[in-house]
Amino acid sequence: MKNIHVVLIPYPAQGHVIPLMEAARCFTSHGLKVTFVNTEFTHKRLMGACFEIDCPSDLMQMVSVPDGMEPCDDRNDIGKLTKTMFQLMPTKLEEIINDINKKNDEKITCIIADCYMGWVVRVARKMGIRLAVFCPSSAAVLAVTMSIQNLIDNEVINCTGIPSKNQMVQLSTSMPLMDPNNFLWACVGDSATNQIIFDFVILDGKEAAEAADHIICNSTMELEPAVFTLFPKMLPIGPLLATNGTTRQVGHFWNEDSTCLTWLDQQPVSTVIYVAFGSFTIFDQIQFEELALALEDTKKPFLWVVRPGISGSMDHVYPSGYVERVGNRGKMVSWAPQQEVLNHPSVACFMSHCGWNSTMEGVSNGVPFLCWPYFADQFFNRTYICDIWKTGVGLNKDETGIVTRREIKSKVEQLLSNAIIRKNALNLQEKVTDSVREGNPSNKNLNKFVDWVKDGNDLCLCE
Incomplete structure (x- = not known):
């Protein structure tokens, strides 16, 4: 046939x-x-x-x-x-x-x-x-x-x-x-x-x-x-x-670093800040350092995808002594098996560029969002997340165009203490996966x- x-x-x-x-x-x-x-x-x-x-x-x-x-x-x-x-x-x-x-x-x-x-x-x-x-x-x-x-x-x-x-x-x-x-x-x-x-x-x-x-x-x-x-x-x-009935995705452009899953296994339930900005987002060195220091200041465990090319043509540089200070509390990888990460019980929230793929993955796993759109449709996706579904909060830039470490730390604390957003995320997860x-x-x-x-x-x- x-x-x-x-x-x-x-x-x-x-x-x-x-x-x-x-x-x-x-x-x-x-x-x-x-x-x-x-x-x-x-x-x-x-x-x-x-x-x-x-x-x-x-x-x-x-x-x-x-x-x-x-x-x-x-x-x-x-x-x-x-x-x-x-x-x-x-x-x-x-x-x-x-x-x-x-x-x-x-x-x-x-x-x-x-x-x-x-x-x-x-x-x-x-x-x-x-x-x-x-x-x-x-x-x-x-x-x-x-x-x-x-x-x-x-x-x-x-x-x-x-x-x-x-x-x-x-x-x-x-x-x-x-x-x-x-x-x-x-x-x-x-x-x-x-x-x-x-x-x-x-x-x-x-x-x-x-x-x-x-x-x-x-x-x-x-x-x-x-x-x-x-x-x-x-x-x-x-x-x-x-x-597809599995957590493994196909179609990634970079090799996934699965060591982050072993690291996640060692973290308490609902404590980890997962940070990933997709395949296009670019940060200058000032913004890169602000994000790094903000994650340090939260005192929370974090998994940060530092993609090759995230700083454009320049190599990203961590603040002096940063890697030593965060120690095992922070895990930096070049690319992560994102679907498996978001499905992990230790993940508390998703700091994301709000690309639709990442949005669907976060929603399907009931994870609240910290929204940091970069370009194109990501701004409207933030509207869905923050204003319509009410499953996340947005990060705002200051007058110089920087999302400051104070803003990031404040919004992390706000999100992780908001039981209503967490409930909304879990309710939405149930609806979309049931579909x-x-x-x-x-x-x-x-x-x-x-x-x-x-x-x-x-x-x-x-x-």
Whole structure:
């Protein structure tokens, strides 16, 4: 019996690769055959980080395409990466699909593309292949993209995406307030980079979302009910990390230091501050030292992920005598098995950049947040955490743009003494993890989506 064959293609960033890889694992468990397309640079990073995925080898294959950048180019230059990638990759994706279709009886019947790779819609149209869009961020962020014309008509932004009003807006009366200055494309980098993201990522993403047969989201009805009511085309199938029945994730760009789990085993229950800021956040030396000294001042055990490159091109430098002073109370690692860390009983809170992947992991493990967003959608995710779900508190910068050690220490103490936030986090955990259990909404939506991929029948949102 032939398997239905699909192509999955993420935006080449860790927070995009991980959830789509989890989706691929779900699809293969339902009998779909998956070809997962990364850029060559991302593919090498995955392989270098001891990549493994527990999918049947006959149902999952990894392939790669060039992104148009030179080997020495900086992939953190999001504007340049986006332009070169979007110019070259459509042709390369066509070549891969044609090659598969020539050599394989199980031809590609559907492309499932990251919503930030909207150019894929033109490949799907040209080749006559069905298209579904995958949203790795909050559904609300994609909802903003799908509301571009309304935002222009209402003069919230101009036709180039630049905010026209310095006031909070709502996409609907039941959705959270949003700051136009924090729309995804308005806070990625400098003005030139922001314009590239708007022109290439947002407008193409809007076209793809409108043209796609279906949109699947790594979210739940419980987390974003207003968005899924406003855009019923969106199907929440998350949290994907909770669907695999294990705590081991796939798709990391760095080798995980599992010694931190042994260290966590030695710490008392609900005492450890877990500090991790994802794959893009950069701190200058002053901010790095303030954070280091704040963690020391809390007198609490802490696990701190000090990622390679967290200080940009400079090597981070701990304050004089710091490592000796904190001793075994502090554990610094270059990368951590985050899902397993957040699932550990010794972890009391999560100091996070509020990327959606980290947000979903924290929520799924019932961990309260200390919110420190860096760019893009992270500011809105903080709004969800602090104002809507009430499962965390925000860290504020002073007049010089620094989050001071006093602010960090104060908010840590505030969070750890707040029983209501802890209760809210545990209640939300129960709701979202229940959603992916057999017969419940996210699980039903996933099953119905897979059925559509297999036979083309229409599907509807499970409430």
